[in-house]
Amino acid sequence: MQTNSYCTFRVGSIYLGVEVHRVQEVIRAQKMTRIPGSQEVVRGLMNLRGQIVTALDMRRRLNLGSAEGSEPLMNVVVRTPDGPVSLLVNEIGDVLVVDGDQFEPPPETLQGIHRELISGSYKLDGRLLLVLNLDVAIRLAA
Amino acid sequence: MWDSDALSLASAPSEQRSGVRQRREVRHSRAGGNPVSNVLGSRLRGNDGSTQVVHVTNHQAFGKSDDGLGNYCRLNPNNSYLLVKRGNTGKRNGARKHQTVSITGRLPALLIGSAWVISCRRVQRKAIPVEMLDDIVKEFLVESYENLDQLDRDLMALEDRPDDRDRLSSIFRTIHTIKGTSGFLAFPKLEHITHVGENLLVLLRDGALRLNAEITSALLAMVDAVRSILSNIEGVGGEGEEAYEDLVTRLERLKNGESASAPSVEIEVEQVVRELSAEVSAAVEAGSKPKKAAKGGRKKKAAGEPLTEAISAFAETLAATSPTQETSAEVCEIRPPQGAAAPAQKAEKADKNQDSGDGGDRAGSVTDSSVRIDVHLLDKLMNLVGELVLARNQILQYSQNIEDAAMVAASQRLNLITTELQEGVMKTRMQPIRNAWSKLPRVVRDLSISCGKQIQVKMDGAETELDKTILEAIKDPLTHIVRNSVDHGIEPPQVRVQNGKPAEGTLWLRAYHEGGQVNIEIADDGGGINVNRVREKAIEKGMVSAEQAAAMSDREAIQLILLPGFSTAPKVTNVSGRGVGMDVVKTNVEKIGGTLDIHSTMGQGTTLRIKIPLTLAIVPALVVTCDNDRYCIPQVSLLELVRLEGDRASHDIELMHSVPVYRLRGQLLPLVYLDEELGLRHRRTQEERQSADIVNIVVLSAEDRQFGLVVDHINDTQEIVVKPLGQHIKGIATYAGSTIMGDGTVSLILDVIGIAQQSHVLSQHGTRSLIDSSEGRNEQSRVGDSWLIVDPQDGTRAAIQLSTVARLEEVRTDAIEKTGRQQVVQYRGQIMPLVSLNDFGQVEPNEHGSISLVVYNDGTRNVGVAVGRIVDIVSQSDSQFEKSEGDTRIIAGRVTRVVNLAQVAMNA
Structure with a gap:
C-alpha cells in the first residue's frame, strides 16, 4: 500500500496539503517588503538567510477574500525550479502520512480556479485534506 | 593504507x-x-x-x-x-x-x-567508456581553443616581425601540442593537418623558409581548419566530413618552397627532378600522372600546374627516402639550426615544460604562478562575498548602537577585511580587455584584404581589466564596430593618397579606466561620417522630418546612426550596410549598463566611445525613501541631487500645462513623483504639488534625457549586491532587481529607464525615437561653463570648474585617518588623500561633524579636496565673467578665486 506524506496547513477555512518533499521549511511571519505595482497575490519580498524570497498570499490566490484580521502570516517555503517561494497561510498543521487509496480526484462540481489549484483530496476521519497543486499555485497569469 | x-x-x-x-x-x-x-x-x-x-x-x-x-x-x-x-x-x-x-x-x-x-x-x-573520453576531449578542447586564440595573435604579430624566433617557437609548440594530443585521442584529420602545418613551421623556425603573407594566410587557414574541426568535435563528437585536402596541399607546397618568394628552392628541386629520374621527367612532360612519381608522397588532388605538383610530390619522395635532404622535416627537427642554437634549446626546454603538463605556451614564470579555475566556482565565490558584504553592512549598523569598544573594533576590522576580500575576488574575475581584442586584428586583416584596403591596428591599454561577464558581453559589439570602421570608415588607398593621407589607414583601440568605469575607444583615421548624408538618409527613411533634421546639431545628427534600420552605406556588402548593427551595438552596450558615444570629423575620422561599468554584481547606489519604503537607484544613472526648501519648494516647481517641471540652471527638467509612478498614491493636484515644504529631486539620466525623480527622503549611498527578481515580479518595468540592506530588509532597485518609459519621459516603444535637440545642446554648453562655488571658511570664495569635479562627498570627521602627516579617508575601497582648500592646510569640520569634499580624479587616483561649505552652482561662460584678473574673478557679484583642482590635488 502506497503512503504519502503531506505538510498540512489552513488557509481561511480550507484544509490543504503539499507533498512534504516540496517543502523546504516553515517559518513564522517575516518582515516583508511590498512591491508596488505587482499583482495582489504577491505580498512582497523577504530575506530568508540572505536569499530573497517572494511571498504569495494563499488566501488571495484561492480567491477567499481578505477579511480584516485574517491576513495569513505563516510562511510555507516551497522549492520550485526557479528557487524557493513562500506561501503565506493562516495556520500550520501536522505532517500527515496518508494512504494512497484514500485519494480521490475532485468532483465535477468543483469549478473555476479551485479546480486548477486542487488536484484532489484525501478522505480523513471527519474532514477532507485537499491537495494543493503547487506548480499551478505558484504560477501567476501575467 | x-x-x-x-x-x-x-x-x-x-x-x-x-x-x-x-x-x-x-x-x-x-x-x-x-x-x-x-x-x-x-x-x-x-x-x-x-x-x-x-x-x-x-x-x-x-x-x-x-x-x-x-x-x-x-x-x-x-x-x-x-x-x-x-x-x-x-x-x-x-x-x-x-x-x-x-x-x-x-x-x-x-x-x-x-x-x-x-x-x-x-x-x-x-x-x-564513452563518457570518460568525453572528459578528456573536453579538457583538450578547452586547452586547444585557448591555444588557437594565442596562435592567431602570434601569427599576426609574426607578420610584422618575421624573424621573431621566440614567437615562431611558441607557435610551433602550440601546433605540436595539438598534434600530439589529437593523435592520442584518435582524431586523424586533425593530426594530419597539424602535422603538415608543423612541418612547415619547422622550416620557418629553423630559418630554412622566411615567413611571407602567403605562408601566413595558409597558416591562418590551418588555424581555421583546426578550429572548425574542434567545433565539430565539440558539437557532434566527430571531426566532420571535410577532408581539407586543398589546405594540406597548400601547406605542403609552401613547405617545399614553391612560392614566388622562394624561387631558389624551387630551382633546386627542379634540378634534382631533372637529374634523377627519367620516370619522373616523363611524368612531368606528360603532366597527366604525377601521382606515379609520388610513391612515398601524399596523395594530391588540388588543381594546379602538373609540373609543380610533380615536383612537390617528388620532393617529398626524396624527403622520405633520403634523410639528409634539405627539405626533410624530420631532419630539421633534430638538427639544431645554425646560428640559432640558443632559441632552439630554449624551445626544447619549453617543450619539456609543456610535456610535463603545464599546458601553456607562455613564459614559465606565468604558468608556474597561475591556476586555471572553473568560472562557476568564481561565480559562487562572488556570490558568497556578496553575502558577506551584506552581513558586514548589518553588523556595522548594529555596532553603531553598541558601546562595547572591542565589538566596535572587531566590526571595523571585519569591515576592512571584507572590503579587501571583495576587491580580491572581484580581481579574480577581472580579465584584461586584450582577451576581447585579440580576435580583432585578424578580423581587420581578413576584411581589409577583401575590401582592398591597407589597415594597421594599434592597441593601447590592452591591460585594462574588466569583469569577465562584461568582457563577454562587449565582444560582439566591438567586432561589429571594428567591421564598420574597416568597411565604411577607412577609405581605399587611392582615395587616402588623394586626400593627402598615408595609404595605410589606422584603427586605434584604446581602453582606460575613468571614474569607476572603463572607457573603450575605437577610432579610425578614415573619412568620417558625412553628417549631411546622415540627415538625408534619416529623412528619406522617415525617421525624422526635414525640419527636425535641420534643427539638429551635427553631434546630434550623428547619433541618428544608432537608430534601428539606419545605414548610409551606398551599397549593401557582405560586411555591413544592411541597416542592422549600430542599434544592436547600442542595445548590447546599454544592457550591461554602458553608454555609447560617437564623434566624427569629416575627412579626419570617427571615434566611438563605449563607457561601461567595471562590474555588475556589486554596484554603488543611492538609497531613497518613498512612502516609508527604501529604494535603491544605481549611481550610474545619477546626475545630481536637488533639495528645495520653504518658499523654493512651493515656487520653483512650475507646471507646463499639467506637467510639473523644475528649472535646473535655466533648463526645464520634467519631474516624476516616485510614489505616483509606483501607484502608491493618486496624482497630486496642482495645489498639492505646490504646497510641499521640502522637495527632494534626484536628477537622473535615462538614455539621452534627464528627468527629476521626486522622493520623500534621500538617505545614503551604499554598495549594494544586485540580486535578480523572482519570476512573479520580473515583468514589472520599474524594478531592475532587489537587494538586502544593512538591517536585513529587502529593498527594490529601481530601473531608471523603465521609470522613464512608464512616465513617458522616454517614449515607450522604439525607445530612442528622437533626440531632443534643445536638451542635448544645453547639456553640451552646460558642463564646461558651470562653476561650483565653495566657501573655504577662510573668508574667501572659491570657484571650481564643475567639469573637473568627479564627485561631491560628505565624510564624517571620525572617518578621517592619518598616514604620517597626511590626512586620508577610505573611499570606495581605496585610500584617498585629503587636501584643504583654505590656507591653513587643515581640514575643519562643519557644525554637523562632517566635511564636504570635492573628489578629483586624475585618472589614476582620487584626491579629496576639503572645501568647507558648498555654496552654489552657477552657470556662466568665460565671456560673461564680469571681470577677470589672473585667477580671481567676479562671479555672482563676489570676488572669487578660481581653483584649478589638478594643481590642488598635486599637493596631496
Whole structure:
C-alpha cells in the first residue's frame, strides 16, 4: 500500500496539503517588503538567510477574500525550479502520512480556479485534506 | 593504507610508455570496507619502486564510472596525465555537478579515495567508456581553443616581425601540442593537418623558409581548419566530413618552397627532378600522372600546374627516402639550426615544460604562478562575498548602537577585511580587455584584404581589466564596430593618397579606466561620417522630418546612426550596410549598463566611445525613501541631487500645462513623483504639488534625457549586491532587481529607464525615437561653463570648474585617518588623500561633524579636496565673467578665486 506524506496547513477555512518533499521549511511571519505595482497575490519580498524570497498570499490566490484580521502570516517555503517561494497561510498543521487509496480526484462540481489549484483530496476521519497543486499555485497569469 | 596488491598492474615499464600508445583503465576495489583516508599529499609507492606525492584537492570517493556516483580516474600514459572526474554524491537542482581535476606527475600516479582503492589494468583503446573520453576531449578542447586564440595573435604579430624566433617557437609548440594530443585521442584529420602545418613551421623556425603573407594566410587557414574541426568535435563528437585536402596541399607546397618568394628552392628541386629520374621527367612532360612519381608522397588532388605538383610530390619522395635532404622535416627537427642554437634549446626546454603538463605556451614564470579555475566556482565565490558584504553592512549598523569598544573594533576590522576580500575576488574575475581584442586584428586583416584596403591596428591599454561577464558581453559589439570602421570608415588607398593621407589607414583601440568605469575607444583615421548624408538618409527613411533634421546639431545628427534600420552605406556588402548593427551595438552596450558615444570629423575620422561599468554584481547606489519604503537607484544613472526648501519648494516647481517641471540652471527638467509612478498614491493636484515644504529631486539620466525623480527622503549611498527578481515580479518595468540592506530588509532597485518609459519621459516603444535637440545642446554648453562655488571658511570664495569635479562627498570627521602627516579617508575601497582648500592646510569640520569634499580624479587616483561649505552652482561662460584678473574673478557679484583642482590635488 502506497503512503504519502503531506505538510498540512489552513488557509481561511480550507484544509490543504503539499507533498512534504516540496517543502523546504516553515517559518513564522517575516518582515516583508511590498512591491508596488505587482499583482495582489504577491505580498512582497523577504530575506530568508540572505536569499530573497517572494511571498504569495494563499488566501488571495484561492480567491477567499481578505477579511480584516485574517491576513495569513505563516510562511510555507516551497522549492520550485526557479528557487524557493513562500506561501503565506493562516495556520500550520501536522505532517500527515496518508494512504494512497484514500485519494480521490475532485468532483465535477468543483469549478473555476479551485479546480486548477486542487488536484484532489484525501478522505480523513471527519474532514477532507485537499491537495494543493503547487506548480499551478505558484504560477501567476501575467 | 596503500593497497600495494591492487597496484600490481599499475606501473608500466618506462620504455613502453614512450613507444606504443596504450591506455589504462582505472578500476577500484573496496578496501575491505576499511575507509582509506587522508591521502592528501601522501607519498604513494608503486611497485616499480618509484615514489611520488599526489596532491588532490578533495579526497572524495574515486572509482570507476559505474560506481553509480559518476566517479572515476583516468591515466593518460602518453604524457603522464591523471584525470580525475569527481561527481557529487548528491543531486542538486536536478543536475549533477561534475568537476575535473588534472594532476600531473610521473606514473604510476594512483589515488585512494576515502573509501576506494584504485588499481590499474591495461586495456585496449576501444574499451574506454564513452563518457570518460568525453572528459578528456573536453579538457583538450578547452586547452586547444585557448591555444588557437594565442596562435592567431602570434601569427599576426609574426607578420610584422618575421624573424621573431621566440614567437615562431611558441607557435610551433602550440601546433605540436595539438598534434600530439589529437593523435592520442584518435582524431586523424586533425593530426594530419597539424602535422603538415608543423612541418612547415619547422622550416620557418629553423630559418630554412622566411615567413611571407602567403605562408601566413595558409597558416591562418590551418588555424581555421583546426578550429572548425574542434567545433565539430565539440558539437557532434566527430571531426566532420571535410577532408581539407586543398589546405594540406597548400601547406605542403609552401613547405617545399614553391612560392614566388622562394624561387631558389624551387630551382633546386627542379634540378634534382631533372637529374634523377627519367620516370619522373616523363611524368612531368606528360603532366597527366604525377601521382606515379609520388610513391612515398601524399596523395594530391588540388588543381594546379602538373609540373609543380610533380615536383612537390617528388620532393617529398626524396624527403622520405633520403634523410639528409634539405627539405626533410624530420631532419630539421633534430638538427639544431645554425646560428640559432640558443632559441632552439630554449624551445626544447619549453617543450619539456609543456610535456610535463603545464599546458601553456607562455613564459614559465606565468604558468608556474597561475591556476586555471572553473568560472562557476568564481561565480559562487562572488556570490558568497556578496553575502558577506551584506552581513558586514548589518553588523556595522548594529555596532553603531553598541558601546562595547572591542565589538566596535572587531566590526571595523571585519569591515576592512571584507572590503579587501571583495576587491580580491572581484580581481579574480577581472580579465584584461586584450582577451576581447585579440580576435580583432585578424578580423581587420581578413576584411581589409577583401575590401582592398591597407589597415594597421594599434592597441593601447590592452591591460585594462574588466569583469569577465562584461568582457563577454562587449565582444560582439566591438567586432561589429571594428567591421564598420574597416568597411565604411577607412577609405581605399587611392582615395587616402588623394586626400593627402598615408595609404595605410589606422584603427586605434584604446581602453582606460575613468571614474569607476572603463572607457573603450575605437577610432579610425578614415573619412568620417558625412553628417549631411546622415540627415538625408534619416529623412528619406522617415525617421525624422526635414525640419527636425535641420534643427539638429551635427553631434546630434550623428547619433541618428544608432537608430534601428539606419545605414548610409551606398551599397549593401557582405560586411555591413544592411541597416542592422549600430542599434544592436547600442542595445548590447546599454544592457550591461554602458553608454555609447560617437564623434566624427569629416575627412579626419570617427571615434566611438563605449563607457561601461567595471562590474555588475556589486554596484554603488543611492538609497531613497518613498512612502516609508527604501529604494535603491544605481549611481550610474545619477546626475545630481536637488533639495528645495520653504518658499523654493512651493515656487520653483512650475507646471507646463499639467506637467510639473523644475528649472535646473535655466533648463526645464520634467519631474516624476516616485510614489505616483509606483501607484502608491493618486496624482497630486496642482495645489498639492505646490504646497510641499521640502522637495527632494534626484536628477537622473535615462538614455539621452534627464528627468527629476521626486522622493520623500534621500538617505545614503551604499554598495549594494544586485540580486535578480523572482519570476512573479520580473515583468514589472520599474524594478531592475532587489537587494538586502544593512538591517536585513529587502529593498527594490529601481530601473531608471523603465521609470522613464512608464512616465513617458522616454517614449515607450522604439525607445530612442528622437533626440531632443534643445536638451542635448544645453547639456553640451552646460558642463564646461558651470562653476561650483565653495566657501573655504577662510573668508574667501572659491570657484571650481564643475567639469573637473568627479564627485561631491560628505565624510564624517571620525572617518578621517592619518598616514604620517597626511590626512586620508577610505573611499570606495581605496585610500584617498585629503587636501584643504583654505590656507591653513587643515581640514575643519562643519557644525554637523562632517566635511564636504570635492573628489578629483586624475585618472589614476582620487584626491579629496576639503572645501568647507558648498555654496552654489552657477552657470556662466568665460565671456560673461564680469571681470577677470589672473585667477580671481567676479562671479555672482563676489570676488572669487578660481581653483584649478589638478594643481590642488598635486599637493596631496
